[in-house]
Amino acid sequence: MSKRPLKVALLGCGVVGSEVARLMMTTGADLAARIGTNDEYEGIELAGIAVRRPGRVREVSIDPALITTDAMALVKRPDIDVVIEVIGGIEPARTLLLTAMENGASVVTANKALLAQDLAGLHAVARRSGVDLYYEAAVAGAIPLLRPLRESMVGDRVKRVLGIVNGTTNFILDRMDTTGAGFAEALDEASALGYAEADPTADIEGFDAAAKAAILASLAFHTTVTAADVYREGITEVTSADIASAREMNSVVKLLAICEIDAAGEAVTARVHPAMIPRSHPLASVREAYNAVFVEAEAAGQLMFYGAGAGGTPTASAVLGDLVAVCRNKVNDGHAPTVAGYADLRVNSMGQARTRYHISLDVDDKAGVLAQVATTFAEHDVSIQTVRQSGRGLDARLVVATHSATDADLAATVESLRALDTVRDVASVMRVEGD
Amino acid sequence: MSKRPLKVALLGCGVVGSEVARLMMTTGADLAARIGTNDEYEGIELAGIAVRRPGRVREVSIDPALITTDAMALVKRPDIDVVIEVIGGIEPARTLLLTAMENGASVVTANKALLAQDLAGLHAVARRSGVDLYYEAAVAGAIPLLRPLRESMVGDRVKRVLGIVNGTTNFILDRMDTTGAGFAEALDEASALGYAEADPTADIEGFDAAAKAAILASLAFHTTVTAADVYREGITEVTSADIASAREMNSVVKLLAICEIDAAGEAVTARVHPAMIPRSHPLASVREAYNAVFVEAEAAGQLMFYGAGAGGTPTASAVLGDLVAVCRNKVNDGHAPTVAGYADLRVNSMGQARTRYHISLDVDDKAGVLAQVATTFAEHDVSIQTVRQSGRGLDARLVVATHSATDADLAATVESLRALDTVRDVASVMRVEGD
16 A cells, blocks of 8 residues: 655644745655654645635745635545644634544644633544644744643642743833833834734733633643633833832843642632842843743742744744644554643632732822831731832832732732822832742 | 553662652642543552662652562563663663563653663664653753653754753852862762762763763754763863853853754764853853753754753652653553654764864963964964963963864864973863853
8 A cells, every 4th residue: 555645734824834834845854754654654745725815825935736715625625634723813713623623633733812712622622533632832932831731740740830921022021121111112113123013912911921821821730721711911001110110129020921829739820910020030031032931840840941932933843843743643543642621720810819019109208108008008918028218309209019918908908008198109010920 | 341550660769769659659649630541541550669678768658568679570560551760770770671661561761871872772662562661851850851852843953952961060060160169179069968979970070961962962863872972071170270261251161961963964963071151141040950951943943941950859750741641641542752763864073073162371471472372273274263361470371262163173273282382381271152
């Protein structure tokens, strides 16, 4: 019996898709050698590419005969072994991938929004259909992070995942810190350099990072966390004053995705918000559009993964790694490890998360103000770690760093402070992480 | 039909083995849930532990009935599904693991020496026997590094692996840098704190790092590189003068494992030696006994993996991750991805590797010396990047940094310099990496 190549359908041919196609064509021999062969299969073949507008495919090496606008017909083709999806968004991606799996094709996807909505459901369909589902490219681009969580660390108990998972916002915050630019100016620079999309909402409002946090929390804690479970605060409200406040504390502001499990192992939280971290923390030195993720586990201790979190070529690297994995499984009659979301854990709200605050207040410079402020903290059961007072003529600046408390208590404290007669302005409120 | 647990044999119960046993017993329910179940299997059971001296097992939670001194009988037991080997060394580990695989048991091992001697042979036996072979713990302890190389990055072309993979030597060099201690003093401190073994030879002479470099090069470049192919230089010759030289260059000295493939993709080099790297390089800030590895790939760009590279608990985390992977495969009728060492690449010698040198010379302080030294470099086709001359009374100090050249040419240059009448002493020679 003559052997046939494993046939790959590509859905989407934008920044990532065209790189996937180019690399499949230029490194196909290497990929085939790494996949190996058996009695039935040998090599891989890019068998079709579905796009919305065929005229927009600019990658010159692509045979126009491969291109179709009928994605549904492509995923239903009985000869397709693997479907790679780099369209993004919920629909039509969801229907296409479910159809592909139900028709017996394995799936490689970079679609964080879809995975963050229904990771468990997609895995259930993959299991029922006897196909593989891989998605390393969905979080932190080329950085191998999901496979380590799914497989390498599966014998350990992850306690916390803390990371910079959005390159656009890291670029903006890095620029605000290094050049003193305001948010709008730094965003303009990010757009001009191609680090921000025409509509940057998903990045700067934290939606992108929140989807990634949901996926990370689900894998880290073996439970179901969706994007809707993730507390989300973007960076549009971060001011030059916040950055300056951080600098005074020898800290920087980063947009962090934080996933935690409580000590009893019964409840998880997942949140995305700007936070101050000390300059000595390894995440503080993650510059420009790079990503880095800390994983803290009971036995392994602290691990860090660092690299390019986005971009067509790095993301394509992760997609192709998954493609080889799927094809190896086909050749060796194997299967991707199942992801067992067996731990049906409670997801706590942001108010229940334990955080620390750094608060700058402009207050009247008169006796008793500090006592009044301190009383307000005490009334909310929030313990003050340090307070620094500096006179500035008629008014004074109070800078308070708290011990850890529930976010609800901390937020209520800030509201009460705002209501004090002697507090003229709450100049900056920022959560603190990383030590 | 009633289900039975997957049965695990543990070979060795020292620092790592006793942690593996303890974690298997304390987190067994979690591990079982992550493995899942099928019609035949449910849960895992530690079915036997082979040790040399039963009286030395101090982990109190271990049932004495599990302990045996007959490792061969244990691996031959027909009910054993997985053998975990944490004995180390070539024999009897090699015979035990081959016997285990030939008898149908999958293997999880942390044995870098054995893997560095015959990775391809062990994989061949695993494939022939239809069993899995995993060894994440063999390199960089808990840091997920081999699985990312074996799987996540398998769709990419790795160009270079550069890392700190030995905690003992990093601790010693870090102490020499931060406290000004000499090598002997820093080694004593490492021993006192448990970072160096009673016989530290394998660490300080670079044997441990060389074995890891062989494994990394084999996986990164899909070819066969054994420990014997790795150029190896330890840190026993690193002097306080070298450290001071590095500091003057705003650099630090690290013991690096470096694996490279040439631009044509035809030959690889693997080497372990001390090198100066700039303080701004991320590897420079890897302190104490931590490990960190850079991987540079064509599409992914630069990635870094950081964490605890040794210690019983972190290493046990990696072993248990592999154990769950093997058991999941059993339950799902899957297989570990094969490692295809298909690329039968040439391994170049150290002399053929391209490096850069930093050389400090004590020379006569008279006219023409610099010209004579520069001529010596030129005669060996070594280009000088910078030279700094400082008078010191009767003699002068010349500090030369070269451009990249073959290590053979650089080494020959140093020999010729030593032979010059005007060169009183070659005070320090150190390779330079990392920018």
